[in-house]
Amino acid sequence: MLELVCPAGTPAALRTAVDAGAHAIYCGFADETNARNFPGLNFSRDELKSGIAHAQARGARVLVAINTFPRAGEPGLWHRAIDDAARLGAHAVILADIGLLAYAAEKHPALRRHLSVQAAASNADAINFYVHEFGVKRVVLPRVLSVEEIATINRDISCETEVFVFGGLCVMAEGRCSLSSYATGKSPNMNGACSPASHVVYKQEGDGLAARLGDFTIQRVGKGEAAPYPTLCKGCFSAGDYEGHVFEDPVSLDAAQLIPRLAEAGVTALKIEGRQRSRAYTEAVVRAFRAAVDAHARGLPIPAGVLQNLTEGQRSTAGAYKKSWR
Amino acid sequence: MTEQATSLPLFPALASRLMQPLPLFPLRLAAQKVVDSLAARHPGLFARLGDQASKTFLLDPTDLPFAFILRPRPDKPAIDVVKRGEAVAWEAHIAGPFAALLGMLHGTMDGDALFFSRDIIIEGDTEAVLALRNALDDAEIDLLGEITASLGPLGPWLEKPLRSLTPVAERLTGVALTRARAEPSDA
Numbered sequence: 067m068l069e070l071v072c073p074a075g076t077p078a079a080l081r082t083a084v085d086a087g088a089h090a091i092y093c094g095f096a097d098e099t100n101a102r103n104f105p106g107l108n109f110s111r112d113e114l115k116s117g118i119a120h121a122q123a124r125g126a127r128v129l130v131a132i133n134t135f136p137r138a139g140e141p142g143l144w145h146r147a148i149d150d151a152a153r154l155g156a157h158a159v160i161l162a163d164i165g166l167l168a169y170a171a172e173k174h175p176a177l178r179r180h181l182s183v184q185a186a187a188s189n190a191d192a193i194n195f196y197v198h199e200f201g202v203k204r205v206v207l208p209r210v211l212s213v214e215e216i217a218t219i220n221r222d223i224s225c226e227t228e229v230f231v232f233g234g235l236c237v238m239a240e241g242r243c244s245l246s247s248y249a250t251g252k253s254p255n256m257n258g259a260c261s262p263a264s265h266v267v268y269k270q271e272g273d274g275l276a277a278r279l280g281d282f283t284i285q286r287v288g289k290g291e292a293a294p295y296p297t298l299c300k301g302c303f304s305a306g307d308y309e310g311h312v313f314e315d316p317v318s319l320d321a322a323q324l325i326p327r328l329a330e331a332g333v334t335a336l337k338i339e340g341r342q343r344s345r346a347y348t349e350a351v352v353r354a355f356r357a358a359v360d361a362h363a364r365g366l367p368i369p370a371g372v373l374q375n376l377t378e379g380q381r382s383t384a385g386a387y388k389k390s391w392r
Numbered sequence: 393m394t395e396q397a398t399s400l401p402l403f404p405a406l407a408s409r410l411m412q413p414l415p416l417f418p419l420r421l422a423a424q425k426v427v428d429s430l431a432a433r434h435p436g437l438f439a440r441l442g443d444q445a446s447k448t449f450l451l452d453p454t455d456l457p458f459a460f461i462l463r464p465r466p467d468k469p470a471i472d473v474v475k476r477g478e479a480v481a482w483e484a485h486i487a488g489p490f491a492a493l494l495g496m497l498h499g500t501m502d503g504d505a506l507f508f509s510r511d512i513i514i515e516g517d518t519e520a521v522l523a524l525r526n527a528l529d530d531a532e533i534d535l536l537g538e539i540t541a542s543l544g545p546l547g548p549w550l551e552k553p554l555r556s557l558t559p560v561a562e563r564l565t566g567v568a569l570t571r572a573r574a575e576p577s578d579a
Contacts (some may be wrong), residue, residue: 105444105522106440293509
């Protein structure tokens with residue numbers, strides 16, 4: 067059966083994900099070592115210990131995302147995160163930085179290493195390098211590959227692959243985006259927060275709503291339109307004669323109907339995005355995808371989608387899995 | 393509760409108008425008692441709020457004639473009740489139908505989805521709003537449990553009959569009056 071890897075931003079969300087049928091839960095420490103470093107989110111060491119015990123007692127695994135890039139000369143925070151994840155009994159760590167991969171391989175050889183999507187390994191040669199040099203057991207593939215490309219990669223590598231099936235999209239060269247850094251001075255890849263909330267302002271303008279990030283107005287919408295997403299990549303801009311979403315539309319990935327094809331392509335695990343979302347989101351999305359994975363395992367059709375209202379921008383796409391623009 | 397275009401149940405406008413002239417003092421006392429009890433029962437909530445506990449929040453159920461001012465200080469959390477339209481100072485503002493605010497509190501509605509669909513409004517300090525949302529979501533608060541806990545020895549006597557009534561009340565109003573409890577997956 068395909069493994070369902072689910073997000074947890076808080077201990078309550080972890081318990082919710084386990085109860086809703088997650089096979090594995092990924093989470094992070096409450097600091098800059100993970101890419102969802104938002105206010106009020108994430109785990110203390112004690113909370114992670116309790117979360118791992120809760121998950122293990124119910125047959126689920128906990129993966130710890132330590133997927134940002136250490137600042138030059140300051141690797142201590144990241145090394146401690148890896149040491150503590152190993153000490154507390156995490157099933158695996160999800161890493162992006164090659165220095166951290168080397169550290170984990172040397173200090174904790176028995177701890178499984180998964181390659182984060184932040185590493186942007188998008189071809190077999192790159193993935194094999196991580197497998198041979200650092201003993202990576204699984205790679206989370208960037209959200210820029212078609213199903214056919216995933217199948218080709220899987221034929222040429224010796225580790226497991228995990229792909230996103232639901233949630234927010236980030237289709238830049240993942241782990242190397244500077245848009246938010248430019249606007250806020252804080253790096254998503256080093257400080258762990260794209261569009262940090264401290265720099266986001268929503269302002270009601272009559273019936274309209276404007277979203278600002280730092281000194282930039284990202285978008286204004288009128289009455290009845292969905293609220294703008296607070297990232298530059300999903301903002302509205304003028305470029306020549308064009309006015310609109312220059313980089314990408316504010317839509318969410320929903321690849322539930324592609325589960326059979328992803329399985330045929332050799333994928334091991336399906337990942338749900340959304341550690342920054344509520345436990346209501348976790349409960350609904352995990353339960354729906356567990357039903358889909360179970361249906362696939364029994365040879366039944368995938369149930370029709372019911373998650374539209376939980377998508378960013380209230381719209382969904384199959385993303386690069388079904389490339390229609392080439 | 394009545395249905396409007398938003399698809400969220402709204403507090404009946406007539407009842408809201410009838411409540412408008414009522415004095416706020418009893419509600420202030422009750423709200424503070426619940427917040428005191430909540431703080432004692434969920435100390436982790438303040439750790440999760442971190443620095444944002446120093447902020448002042450305007451919690452604004454738009455279909456009720458009053459709003460709440462929350463100052464979630466770890467040493468002395470305070471809540472005040474103000475009339476709609478009364479000038480108050482705040483740093484973070486969360487507004488929406490009472491059903492939406494209760495739904496978020498009880499874990500039955502997703503705050504992001506409510507915000508992007510424009511069912512709720514946030515203004516001011518976005519960092520403070522997010523921290524409060526995440527801290528409350530993790531605390532798994534059950535308002536009925538908090539209210540009965542704040543009643544001292546009377547609470548346990550009242551809780552059982554009130555809980556037996558809530559499923560009916562939830563069906564009639566469409567509002568999440570108690571915390572969502574996930575059933576373990578049978579798969």
